[in-house]
Amino acid sequence: MKPAEHNVERCGGASATPPSPRERPRVARRPGGRWLGAAMFLPAILYVVAIIGVPFLMAFLYAVGDVRVGSVGYHFVGLENFRSVLHSPAFRRSLFNSVIFTVGSQVLVIVGAFTLALALRDKFRGRGVVRFLVMLPWVAPVSLGAIGWKWILDSLYSVINWLLVAMHLFRQFDAPQWLGEPKLAMMSVILVHTWHVLPFSTVILLAGLTAIPRDIPEAAAVDGAGFWRTLVHITIPMMRPILNVALLFGIIFTFTDMTVVYILTRGGPYDSTQVVPSLAFFTGILGGDLAEGAAISLFLVPILVIVAYLMLRVAHRAEVT
Amino acid sequence: MAVVETRGLTKVFKEGQLGAVNNVDLVTREGEFLVFLGPSGSGKTTLLRMIAGLEQPTAGEILIGGNVVNHLSPRERRIAMVFQSYALYPHLSVYNNIAFPLKAQKIKKELHREKVEWASSLLGIGGLLDRKPRELSGGERQRVALARAIVREPTVFLLDEPLSNLDAKLRASAREDLEQFHKRIGTTTIYVTHDQVEAMAMGDRIVVLHQGFVRQIGTPKEVYDDPADTFVATFLGSPPMNLLESDDVVVGFRPEHFLPADRLREGSRIPLRFRVTYLEFLGAERILYGSLAGSRFEEKEVLSRLPAAVSEAFQVASVYDFGVASESLRFFDRQSEKRTQPKAIAWQ
Numbered sequence A: 001m002k003p004a005e006h007n008v009e010r011c012g013g014a015s016a017t018p019p020s021p022r023e024r025p026r027v028a029r030r031p032g033g034r035w036l037g038a039a040m041f042l043p044a045i046l047y048v049v050a051i052i053g054v055p056f057l058m059a060f061l062y063a064v065g066d067v068r069v070g071s072v073g074y075h076f077v078g079l080e081n082f083r084s085v086l087h088s089p090a091f092r093r094s095l096f097n098s099v100i101f102t103v104g105s106q107v108l109v110i111v112g113a114f115t116l117a118l119a120l121r122d123k124f125r126g127r128g129v130v131r132f133l134v135m136l137p138w139v140a141p142v143s144l145g146a147i148g149w150k151w152i153l154d155s156l157y158s159v160i161n162w163l164l165v166a167m168h169l170f171r172q173f174d175a176p177q178w179l180g181e182p183k184l185a186m187m188s189v190i191l192v193h194t195w196h197v198l199p200f201s202t203v204i205l206l207a208g209l210t211a212i213p214r215d216i217p218e219a220a221a222v223d224g225a226g227f228w229r230t231l232v233h234i235t236i237p238m239m240r241p242i243l244n245v246a247l248l249f250g251i252i253f254t255f256t257d258m259t260v261v262y263i264l265t266r267g268g269p270y271d272s273t274q275v276v277p278s279l280a281f282f283t284g285i286l287g288g289d290l291a292e293g294a295a296i297s298l299f300l301v302p303i304l305v306i307v308a309y310l311m312l313r314v315a316h317r318a319e320v321t
Numbered sequence B: 001m002a003v004v005e006t007r008g009l010t011k012v013f014k015e016g017q018l019g020a021v022n023n024v025d026l027v028t029r030e031g032e033f034l035v036f037l038g039p040s041g042s043g044k045t046t047l048l049r050m051i052a053g054l055e056q057p058t059a060g061e062i063l064i065g066g067n068v069v070n071h072l073s074p075r076e077r078r079i080a081m082v083f084q085s086y087a088l089y090p091h092l093s094v095y096n097n098i099a100f101p102l103k104a105q106k107i108k109k110e111l112h113r114e115k116v117e118w119a120s121s122l123l124g125i126g127g128l129l130d131r132k133p134r135e136l137s138g139g140e141r142q143r144v145a146l147a148r149a150i151v152r153e154p155t156v157f158l159l160d161e162p163l164s165n166l167d168a169k170l171r172a173s174a175r176e177d178l179e180q181f182h183k184r185i186g187t188t189t190i191y192v193t194h195d196q197v198e199a200m201a202m203g204d205r206i207v208v209l210h211q212g213f214v215r216q217i218g219t220p221k222e223v224y225d226d227p228a229d230t231f232v233a234t235f236l237g238s239p240p241m242n243l244l245e246s247d248d249v250v251v252g253f254r255p256e257h258f259l260p261a262d263r264l265r266e267g268s269r270i271p272l273r274f275r276v277t278y279l280e281f282l283g284a285e286r287i288l289y290g291s292l293a294g295s296r297f298e299e300k301e302v303l304s305r306l307p308a309a310v311s312e313a314f315q316v317a318s319v320y321d322f323g324v325a326s327e328s329l330r331f332f333d334r335q336s337e338k339r340t341q342p343k344a345i346a347w348q
């Protein structure tokens, strides 16, 4: 990001004269060095193959076969599963829900995280404590947090409703069913997920904010810019690469996540909060139709590949500018 | 144009510690080029930042154009500041960097281009308007920062070591440019530097700072010829003033006044024997390092600075007859280090 460093890099990269022999780094070429290198690399490759490669391949094989839980044979059925998934209303519904879930929570996360980061940048009494509290939802296990939220939003024991009733905003048996009405359920799921991933984005954005040299906003203040002008014309543009990184990470975390949905609503009511990963899980694991579940989850791949590609490009651009 | 005034201005960063700026009183004059000079850590930047409104004073008042501005934000003080790092907006083109203050102060859009062109041509960067700051050299960045500062025609200019990031050659020409530039626009300017040569060359007046205290305010000639205390005497001038302790006074004389005896008028000269230990030939002048010999100041180290016009040859380890004109002597109190009246002291 810093111009000076890049000039140096650029000069280094583009210099026409080869480095003198004395400067050239000496690599010790021991016999067997190549094998040693490969051996050192092997665990990492094995790890990736075992954890990512094999399941991915299995998913692919399942998706083009007719495997069910407990079935013995395997028949190749080509793209049959994909066709049936594409035609299934449940899948279309969940894809739509996934988009709502992701867009909704990411808008909240980016706005919220940016606000928090701005607030936590300046020194104030107890900043350390507040920073710690903000981090808590991220370090606490999701399932634990989500179960807490399930109680908070429960139809009978909801603390929120108890408060609303106590404040005479609602009557006892007329209070909102946070997880029972389609629109409210989607909202609740989005909010709880936002609560969970907010700290991560906040930390990323905070790092980005503190990387802006202090005298840039000061120069803006002397130049006559107020808070909003500095924010819109200086801070946000300078944060663009970091904002993109936070957003793309957030999209991946959100699009592939089903914990919150699974614990809070199990996709209900009437599939109104069913997202693609949870549908894959319910169909493939609980419903026993491994092939179709695999096909559903494979639909995530092209989307995530695009996001990952964008992410790499953005990261690269952040380096160059 | 406005006058900047500070009254008892103090900044203490950590309670109980010595202040970074202590009880500073000063008044600029209309259109003057005032230099804050002091070693690193002497509080120059802190003082400047308080005037700009970027730092809240612990005590004291700041007045701009006769009004107390302590509680005004930087934007309300209508000053322009050039930061040591230039603080250009890295994502904006040079044009938009220079136009930013115009936009921020809601100056009519139609005037922007005209004003940016005026400022950039004044600084000779008209051809760089489409570039980004990272595509500029250090000198060009400095000019962009200056252009951004003058574009809205501020009442006061604050410059924090604007030349310290430039190499020596560029610095000399940039100094010249800055002086020309100040002559042309005539805006009251406060200029911070730790470089005494820069301060002497550019300042109408110099404020010498040390540990947050103002040691002296005066024209370059005043602070050089009549330093208010031993700190100013040794901080200005290169090589610094020779100081000799005698009872309760300190006697000082500049190396260029410590000359071979035959160069001085007989009546007023104080003869001293000088043992040369080291010679430096600098082209236009020579610096002789050595110590006094055969007086009560035996072994005291002193320097002599001889112009090229003095052509005698000097040998290392030899002793010569040197001297100082008595009117070139400066006297300081040994306790307070402050300037005192000339005193007769025993030299032998």
Ligand SMILES: Nc1ncnc2c1ncn2[C@@H]1O[C@H](COP(=O)(O)OP(=O)(O)O)[C@@H](O)[C@H]1O
Pocket: B013, B014, B020, B038, B039, B040, B041, B042, B043, B044, B045, B046, B047
């Ligand atoms: N934000 C700050 N917090 C604490 N101490 C500071 C701060 N800014 C400056 N100081 C201290 O105040 C003193 C004066 O600093 P500064 O004004 O930057 O000096 P100069 O510009 O003359 O080099 C230094 O001792 C420095 O460490």
Ligand SMILES: [Mg+2]
Pocket: B044, B045, B046
């Ligand atoms: Mg400084």
